[in-house]
Amino acid sequence: MLTMKDLPEKLISFIQTxxxxxGNLIMIFHEIxxxxxxxxxxxxxxxxxxxxxPVARIYEVLTFYSQFKLEPPGKYIISVCMGTACYxxxxxxxxxxxxxxxxxxxxxxTEDGLxxxxxxxxxxCCSAAPVLTVNxxxxxxxxxxxxxxxxxxxxxxxxxxxxxxQVTSK
Amino acid sequence: MIKAxxxxxxxxxxxxxxxxxxxxxxxxxxxxxxxxxxxxxxxxCGICIVKVKSAMGERILRACCTPVEEGMEIITNDPExxxxxxxVLQLILSNHPNExxxxxxxxxxxLQQLAWEFGMKSRYFENIYKKVDEDDSTRIIILHPEKCIxxxxxxxxxxxxxxxxxxxxLDRGIETRFAPAGDIDDVSLDDSPCIRCGQCAEHCPVxxxxxxxxxxxxxxxxxxxxxxxxxxxxxxxxxxIGESFGYEPGTILTGKLYSALRxxxxxxxxxxxxxxxxxxxxxxxxxxxxxxxxxxxxxxITTCCPSWVDFMEKHHPDMIPNFSSCKSxxxxxxxxxxxxYADKMGIAPENIFMVSIMPCTSKKFEITRSxxxxxSGHRDVDVVLTTRELxxxxxxxxxxxxxxxxxxxxHILSDYSGAGTIFGSTGGVMEAALRTAYNLITKKELDNVxxxxxxxxxxxxxxxVNIEGTEVRVCAAHGLANVETIINRIREAKENGEELPYHFxxxxxxxxxxxGGGGQPYGVGISNEIRLKRMKGLYDxxxxxxxxxxxxxxxxxxxxxxxxxxxxxETAERYFHTSYRERVTYKK
Numbered sequence: 001m002l003t004m005k006d007l008p009e010k011l012i013s014f015i016q017t018x019x020x021x022x023g024n025l026i027m028i029f030h031e032i033x034x035x036x037x038x039x040x041x042x043x044x045x046x047x048x049x050x051x052x053x054p055v056a057r058i059y060e061v062l063t064f065y066s067q068f069k070l071e072p073p074g075k076y077i078i079s080v081c082m083g084t085a086c087y088x089x090x091x092x093x094x095x096x097x098x099x100x101x102x103x104x105x106x107x108x109x110t111e112d113g114l115x116x117x118x119x120x121x122x123x124x125c126c127s128a129a130p131v132l133t134v135n136x137x138x139x140x141x142x143x144x145x146x147x148x149x150x151x152x153x154x155x156x157x158x159x160x161x162x163x164x165x166q167v168t169s170k
Numbered sequence: 171m172i173k174a175x176x177x178x179x180x181x182x183x184x185x186x187x188x189x190x191x192x193x194x195x196x197x198x199x200x201x202x203x204x205x206x207x208x209x210x211x212x213x214x215c216g217i218c219i220v221k222v223k224s225a226m227g228e229r230i231l232r233a234c235c236t237p238v239e240e241g242m243e244i245i246t247n248d249p250e251x252x253x254x255x256x257x258v259l260q261l262i263l264s265n266h267p268n269e270x271x272x273x274x275x276x277x278x279x280x281l282q283q284l285a286w287e288f289g290m291k292s293r294y295f296e297n298i299y300k301k302v303d304e305d306d307s308t309r310i311i312i313l314h315p316e317k318c319i320x321x322x323x324x325x326x327x328x329x330x331x332x333x334x335x336x337x338x339x340l341d342r343g344i345e346t347r348f349a350p351a352g353d354i355d356d357v358s359l360d361d362s363p364c365i366r367c368g369q370c371a372e373h374c375p376v377x378x379x380x381x382x383x384x385x386x387x388x389x390x391x392x393x394x395x396x397x398x399x400x401x402x403x404x405x406x407x408x409x410x411i412g413e414s415f416g417y418e419p420g421t422i423l424t425g426k427l428y429s430a431l432r433x434x435x436x437x438x439x440x441x442x443x444x445x446x447x448x449x450x451x452x453x454x455x456x457x458x459x460x461x462x463x464x465x466x467x468x469x470x471i472t473t474c475c476p477s478w479v480d481f482m483e484k485h486h487p488d489m490i491p492n493f494s495s496c497k498s499x500x501x502x503x504x505x506x507x508x509x510x511y512a513d514k515m516g517i518a519p520e521n522i523f524m525v526s527i528m529p530c531t532s533k534k535f536e537i538t539r540s541x542x543x544x545x546s547g548h549r550d551v552d553v554v555l556t557t558r559e560l561x562x563x564x565x566x567x568x569x570x571x572x573x574x575x576x577x578x579x580x581h582i583l584s585d586y587s588g589a590g591t592i593f594g595s596t597g598g599v600m601e602a603a604l605r606t607a608y609n610l611i612t613k614k615e616l617d618n619v620x621x622x623x624x625x626x627x628x629x630x631x632x633x634x635v636n637i638e639g640t641e642v643r644v645c646a647a648h649g650l651a652n653v654e655t656i657i658n659r660i661r662e663a664k665e666n667g668e669e670l671p672y673h674f675x676x677x678x679x680x681x682x683x684x685x686g687g688g689g690q691p692y693g694v695g696i697s698n699e700i701r702l703k704r705m706k707g708l709y710d711x712x713x714x715x716x717x718x719x720x721x722x723x724x725x726x727x728x729x730x731x732x733x734x735x736x737x738x739x740e741t742a743e744r745y746f747h748t749s750y751r752e753r754v755t756y757k758k
Contacts, residue, residue: 045756054335055756056351056362063340 002040004050011035019051025061029068038069066107074109074116076134076154083122085129090144094130095119097144101151114158115151174242181238189220189233189244198246200233201255201284203262203375204321207697208331208681211235212322216258217284221245230254256288262319264295266376273317273377278692280375281319305350307358310366310382310534315347318378324348324370331681333651334481336364348378363484363755367477367650367679368531368688372696381531381689385559385566388525391552392435397523400438400511401431402503402583405446405594406529406684407557409707413691414561415571419700420707425576430564431527432577438511439579442526443586445503446593446602447720448729449474452496452746453599454606454720455737461642461673462611467491469660469672472599474498476536477679479750481650486657487752492675495747499593500526500533501543504550505745506583510733512546514582524551527560529594529687532679542748556689587723588619588712595705596648596683597624597631600676604635604644605719612638619718625709627682627698630656632672646676648683 004012014031018024028047032039039062048055062068080086080095095106098117102110109116125131128140132150139150171182176189179196188211193200204215211234218233223243233246245251262281270276305313320339325348328337336359338351350362371379391397403424412421424441431439453472459465473479473494482489497505503526508519526533537543537551544550555563564571579585589605592598601621608616623633624644629652635642647653659671680686682701685708690696717723734741 054329054351056329056335056338059340059351060338064342 001042002036003042004046007032007035007043015047015050024051025053025058026065029062033068037073038071040072041070069107071109072113075114075158077116077118079118079120079123079133081121081123081129081131081133082119083126083129085126086122086131089129091119091130091132093144094132094142094147097147101147114154172238172240174238174240174244176244177246183238185237187238189222189231189236189238189242189246190218192238193220193233193244193246200246201287202234203280203284203319204323205234206323206326206373206695208373209323209326212326214321215262215319217255219251219254219258221248221251252288256290257294259285259288259290260294263290263293264297265299266297266319267299267301267316268297274380274383275374275377275692279377280695282376302347305359306382307360308364308366308535310531311359311364311368311371312380312382313348313350313359314378314380315349317376318348319376320346320348321375323373323375324379327369327373331649331651332365332367332369332679333654334363334365334367336362337370357756361756365477365480365484365650365679366532366535369680370688371531372686372688372690372692381556381558382534383559383562384534384553384555385563387553388555388563391523391525394523396521398438398517398521399436399523399525400440400507401436401525401527402440402442402445402500402507403427403431403527404442404500404529404533404684405591405598405708406687406690406704407527407560408711409594409685409704410529410690411557411561413693414558414565417572418703419693420703420705422707422711424711426571426574427527428579429574429577430569430571433569433574434563434567436525438507439577439584440503440507440511441579441584441586441590442499442503443590443593444584444723444725445499445506446590447587447723447726448502448506448746449496449499449593449599450589450602450606450720451726451730451737452742453494454603454610456494456496457603457607457674458610459738461607468670469675470494472603472676473748473750474593474599475532475678475680475684476530476539477532478650478653478677479539480532480535480753481653481679483750483753484755488661489657490750490752492660493750495749497542497746497748498533498536499590500528500536500554501550501748502746503583504537504543505545506729508546508548508550509745510729511583519546519548522548523553526551526554527557528554529557529684529690530554530680531556531688533689540748540751545745557687558689558691561691581725583725585723585725586715587720587726588715588718589720590723591711591715592708594684595625595708596678596681597621597626597646597676598683598708599678600624600644600646600674602720603674603676604642606721607642608635608637609719609721615719624676625705627701627705642674643670643672644674644676645672646678648678649681650677650679653677 018027029039082091102115106117130142132139176196183192190200200218203217205211213232213235219230220233222229222231302316328334340349350357350359371381392399408422408424412423428439457470460468471492504524507524508522512519534554589602605619624631624646631646647656663670685704686701
C-alpha cells in the first residue's frame with residue numbers, strides 16, 4: 001500500500017506550503033497525480049487527516065473533475081479520437097468494440113494493468129479519421145475489424161519484453 | 171424596512187427577507203422541494219420560481235434564495251409560472267421511478283404531493299432513470315439512490331448540521347449521485363462514518379433515504395403464543411405520535427398510548443421515563459463520585475444518545491474516560507424487564523420479548539452495540555420500533571386512536587417523575603441530573619427545580635449552578651456540529667492543565683434532542699416550530715408531575731430497596747452500566 005512515505009521530499013514540502021490555503025485540494029491532488037499517474041486511495045485518506053478535510057469532501061472534488069484518475073493507469077493507453085470527423089466516421093463504435101474486447105469501460109484499465117481506454121478530443125488528423133493512438137503510436141482509418149490486430153501487437157510486444165527479462169535474469 | 175408588492179399586495183419586510191418568506195406574510199405558500207427551513211437554501215430544484223419585475227426588467231427568479239429588494243413587483247403565480255413549475259416537475263419525474271405504491275414515503279412524499287397539486291397526469295419526457303441496488307448495509311438507514319432528486323438536503327444535514335460527513339455527492343452533471351463518501355463503488359454506508367441518526371431520512375423529501383421497517387417482526391412476536399411481549403415507550407414518543415392522528419405537535423398522549431399498546435396485544439406496558447429516572451440515580455451518583463470524591467476525570471459527559479456514543483467512539487476516543495458508564499434508559503428498561511420483572515412475575519426471561527418504541531433510528535443499533543446489551547443473559551431489548559412504525563401498527567389494526575380511553579401502565583416499571591419525562595428534550599438529561607445531584611451533595615431539596623438556562627433550541631447552552639457555595643459549570647449541546655467546539659475546549663484545557671470549562675456536559679445528536687429524532691412522524695416536515703411545540707409538551711408533562719425529581723419517585727425508591735440496593739453497587743454495575751471502545755471507519 002502506498003503511503004506518504006512514498007512521496008519525494010519536494011512533494012511533501014509542496015503539500016506543506018498549500019496546507020492552509022484555500023483551493024488546496026485541487027493543487028495538491030494534481031501533484032499527487034503527476035507523481036503516481038493517479039490518486040491512490042491510501043494517499044487520499046492520509047491527506048484527509050493531514051489537511052483536516054473529510055474524506056467525503058475529498059472524493060466530491062476528485063470525482064467532480066474528470067481529470068483526476070482514481071485507478072492506476074494502464075501501461076498502454078488507447079486514446080480514441082472523438083472529434084467531429086472521427087465521431088462521424090464511427091469512433092463511438094470503436095470505443096464500444098474496445099470496451100467489449102477488453103471487458104472494461106472508458107477510464108478503466110484491464111486487470112493485468114496493460115490497457116486503458118479513454119476518449120480524447122480532436123488530435124488533428126481529421127483526413128485520416130477515425131484515428132486512435134496507443135501511447136505515442138498513431139493508427140489511422142481504423143476499422144472495428146482491425147482493432148484485434150492492434151491489441152495483439154501490444155500483447156506480443158509485452159510477451160517479448162517479459163521473455164527478454166527472463167533471459168537476462170538467467 | 172423594504173417595500174415591495176407581491177401579487178398586488180404591498181408588503182414591508184426586513185432587509186434580507188427572501189421572497190419565499192415575504193410571500194407567507196400575504197398568505198401565499200410558494201411551493202418548494204429542495205428548500206428546508208432547517209437548512210440554507212441551495213436553489214437546486216427550481217420549483218419555487220416567481221416572476222420579478224424591477225428596474226432590471228422582468229426576470230424569473232428562485233424565491234427561496236432571492237432577497238426582496240425595494241420596489242420589486244413579484245408575481246408568484248400566473249399561467250406562465252405554473253407551466254414552468256410543471257416543466258420542472260416533468261424533468262424531475264423523468265429521472266424518478268414510478269413506484270409510489272411500494273415506496274416507504276408514499277403519502278408523506280413531497281414530490282408526490284407536488285405532482286398531485288400540479289396535475290402531473292402523464293409524463294412528457296421519456297423516463298431515463300436507472301435502477302441502482304439499495305444500500306442496506308447499516309440495517310437501519312437504507313439508501314435508494316435511484317429515487318434521489320438531488321436536492322442536497324441530506325448532504326447539508328449530514329455534513330453541516332451533524333458534522334458526520336458520511337454522505338456526499340459524487341460525480342457531476344446528470345451522473346451526480348449521493349453516496350457514502352470515500353470511493354467509487356465498493357464503499358457501503360456501514361463503512362462510512364454514518365452514526366445512524368436518521369436525520370438524512372427525516373429531511374429527505376422523497377423515499378431516497380428510508381428507515382428499516384420492523385413492524386412485521388413485532389406482529390410475529392405478538393402472535394407467537396410462546397412469547398410474553400412487553401413494551402416500553404420513550405419520553406418523546408408521547409409528544410409526537412399524535413401528529414400521525416391529527417393532533418397538534420406536543421400533545422401529550424401517554425394514556426392513549428398505554429391503551430393502544432394493550433389493544434395491540436402487549437401483555438405488559440412499561441414507560442422508559444421510569445428507567446430514565448434510574449439513569450438519573452446512577453448518573454447523578456457518578457457525577458458526585460467525580461465531582462466531590464474526585465474518583466475519576468471531569469467533565470462527566472452523558473451517554474444516553476447512541477448516535478453520540480457512536481460518533482465519540484469514532485472521532486473522539488480520547489474522551490472515553492469522561493463518558494458516563496451509565497446505560498441509556500432503553501437498555502436499563504430492557505435489563506429490568508428480563509430480571510427484576512421476570513423474577514417478580516415468575517416468567518422465564520427467555521420468553522419475554524421486549525419491544526421499545528423510540529423517536530430514534532439509532533436505538534435500533536444500540537440494542538446490539540456491545541455484549542453489555544445482553545446483561546440479562548438474553549438480548550435485553552429484542553426490537554426497536556420508531557414512533558412512525560408504531561403509528562403504522564395502530565393504523566393497521568383500525569384502532570380509532572383519538573377515541574381511545576386512557577389506560578394505566580404496569581406500575582412496577584412505569585411511574586415516572588417529571589425529571590424522567592424531560593429526557594426527550596435537549597438540556598433535559600442535564601436538568602434531571604442536576605435536580606438529583608443537588609440533593610445528593612446537600613441532602614436538601616431544591617426550591618426551584620426549573621433550570622431554564624439549559625432549555626430551548628440554542629445549539630450550545632451553558633450555565634453555572636451554585637451547589638452550597640461551589641460553582642458547577644454545565645453545558646448542553648445538540649446537533650453534532652455544535653459538539654466539536656465543546657470537545658475542543660475541554661481537550662485544550664486538559665492539554666494545557668488549565669481549569670476545565672465544564673464539569674458536566676450533555677450531548678444529544680439530533681437538533682432539539684430526541685423530540686427531533688430521526689424516527690418521529692414526518693407530518694408536515696420537521697422544523698424549529700415543531701421542535702419547540704414537542705419540547706413544550708414534555709416540559710408541561712414535567713410541571714404536571716406529582717414528583718419532579720427522580721430520587722423522590724416512590725417506585726424508584728422501592729426498586730432500589732428490593733433489587734438494586736446501592737447506586738453504582740454490584741447489581742447496578744451488572745445491569746445498568748457499560749463501557750466504550752475506539753471504532754474505526756472506512757474498514758475497506
